[in-house]
Amino acid sequence: GQQVMQIPQYQHVQEGEDFTTYCNSSTTLSNIQWYKQRPGGHPVFLIQLVKSGEVKKQKRLTFQFGEAKKNSSLHITATQTTDVGTYFCAGPYGSSNTGKLIFGQGTTLQVKP
């Protein structure tokens, strides 16, 4: 069946270092969404990418959608302790947008001050 995989599962960085998480889908996606979950909290929507090769930025966060629309990445520049949490990518099941999302397993980021 359709799968969305994320790597790495865990990442420990020193504050100020950069961080990247990668998301790979077994099928072509019409769009990809990214969420952040703080420890003990709930997922919070960050952004959606729709176009092939699209790049979007939110302050220190850069999101990319691959040319083939099967992979995506989230890059954080100069991490801060407030970046701690688990980052999930998610894409729609199948080819139509029915609101049915499949999530990756997430990448948990720890930042050492």
Next chain:
Amino acid sequence: NAGVTQTPKFQVLKTGQSMTLQCAQDMNHEYMSWYRQDPGMGLRLIHYSVGAGITDQGEVPNGYNVSRSTTEDFPLRLLSAAPSQTSVYFCASSRGRGGYGYTFGSGTRLTVV
């Protein structure tokens, strides 16, 4: 706006008991979903709905029922609780078509003993 409200926040059930996890949203969102979150497995879709009266199964529907009689409410019923259903449950809603992300509730932590 309260957003997505889930009750209860915590629940302990005995094996074989039934219960309903409540979810309500006040944003007039079309799409609603239930996810369960287990360590290392990300968020797995249980059931979802694209509008009142319309529901469909997700990845892990066995042991759970849903109904959507109104736009606002999307309760999740556990028919006969099993220890394998120990998890954190999240309800989420989205405006639907047009590329909007999901707004998650704060979750219900369920333990089945």
